[in-house]
Amino acid sequence: MDITITTPALLFPAISVLFLAYSNRFLAIANRIREQHNLFNKTQSPIAKKQIDSLRQRIRFIVAMQLLAVIGIICCIIAMGLIFYGLQYDGNLAFGFSMVFIVLSLLASISELLLSTRALNIELEDMEAH
Template identity: 40%
Template sequence: MDMTITTPSLLFPAISLLLLAYTNRFVVLTNVIRQLSSSDDAISRDVVRRQIDNLRRRVQIIRAMQAFGVLSFVFCTLSMFALLLQWLMPGQWLFATSLILLVISLLCSFYEVHISTNAINIELEKFDQHRKTK
């Protein structure tokens, strides 16, 4: 298989957009944490305690998503550099490694989305509790 420098360069926009999306998820998560810390009513305290473990796990997963995404970007860049120097086999291996890291990053993202739905269900329970007390 003959690989040119343009093959890995096709991943650059995709990886950049993924990293932007991961950063946005992180920002949203920090806003949620700030909102939870300002909650004072008794019903919310139980919900906050339950959300904390969920949020900690999500922060760790988002960190892993970002790390694997950045590593994918680095290996993709190294692949392009190797192909530029006509090192075909190392360039192909670096590109393959970049793809594997990208898949791991996407799987982490999928898992984080799954966990975030649990957080939403906990929040919905809070609304149910408020409705029952009225």
């Protein structure tokens, strides 16, 4: 199947929304880390310690999400350039790679979401215990 130069271009609106969501997640977790840091310094709470470990893992996932998305965007741009220069097969291949990287980014996003949910459950369990 041959794709036209407009096919990879269709990903650009989705990519901007994706990065907005990823940036919001990063900012939210940065604020949460600052809160947990203050709480841990004041209380040395084991619950805060569990949350700190969870936050560290979530940061890794968010970095992976963003890196994979950036690689996907770069592959998409390369695909457009290759198609523009008449290298259809190579352009199709680059576009395929871009989709793979974006899907991997979304899978990392799901993993981070699940980890985030577990962290919230830790907070809820602590509230129930008191």
